[in-house]
Amino acid sequence: MKADLKLVAILTLSLLPCFLYAEVEQALPVRFAELIKEENTVLVDVRSPEEAKAAHIKGSKLVNYYANTFREEIQKLPKTKKILLYCRSGNRSGKTASYLESLGFEQLVNQSGGINAWKREGLPVVEM
Incomplete structure (x- = not known):
């Protein structure tokens, strides 16, 4: 019985950090x-x-x-605003979101599928 209670306590405490941090929202292109x-x-x-x-x-x-200046530049983003991140496929932006989350950013959105998915949906882009 005591072993069961200890196990429950350990599991609860080990999972607690997962609930203390905001999750990064994964948004499809239309969203x-x-x-x-x-x-x-x-x-x-x-x-x-x-x-x-x-x-x-x-x-x-x-x-x-x-x-080389990526970490320095990305840290300059305002923590008080919602940060919407995208890349080509969602990989780099996902890693960036995780990094920003570790710095205390709470309002983070990663665009699932990146600009590739954005263009497949027919959403507008600026081409130069």
Whole structure:
């Protein structure tokens, strides 16, 4: 009986951190497009400048995931706003969301499928 109680206590305490942190929302393109229209959001493209030049979502701030200054730049984002992240496929933006979450950011949205999924839905992009 005591062993069972100890096991329950250990499991409860080990899972507690999972509930203390906000989860990163995974948004499909149509939902992501709706979120972009909301106030107090920052839209962030974590692709390379070359990728962003080919096609990007209007109004996005470019923070190159592969740049030496990436961590420094991404930390400058406001913690008081909802951060909307995207990349090519959702991988880099997902990693960025996890990193920001570890820094205490609470309002994070990763666009599932990245700009590839965005374009498949026929949503608008800026091409240069």
